[in-house]
Amino acid sequence: MVRRIAVMLLVLGVCPASAQRASTTEMSCAQAKGTVTRQGGIVLGTGGPTYDRFVRDRGFCEITEITIPAFVPAKDNPNCFVGYRCREPGLGDRFGDGF
DSSP states (O other): OHHHHHHHHHHHHHHHHHTOOOBGGGSOHHHHHHHHHHHSEEEEEEETTEEEEEESSGGGSOTTOEEEEEEEOOSSOTTEEEEEEEEOOOTTOOSSSOO
């Protein structure tokens, strides 16, 4: 019985750590961009409690969404281009301009 409780406590102690997400502020710009490129679409922390979803290209967005360039703080670059964010287009958005 004591062994079961010890195992449960160990598992519960590990869970919060596994819920943490990678943060761009702890990566070089190349590492952050490489992570997005490899995964295609991934949620990354961007410092403190903030996070967002970044994608390699529009193929990782919903059919009605467009991509906008995403710049994040990285360990070696405060304005690192990592890929794109998906969002629904607005009235002021232009199409066919490379995004």
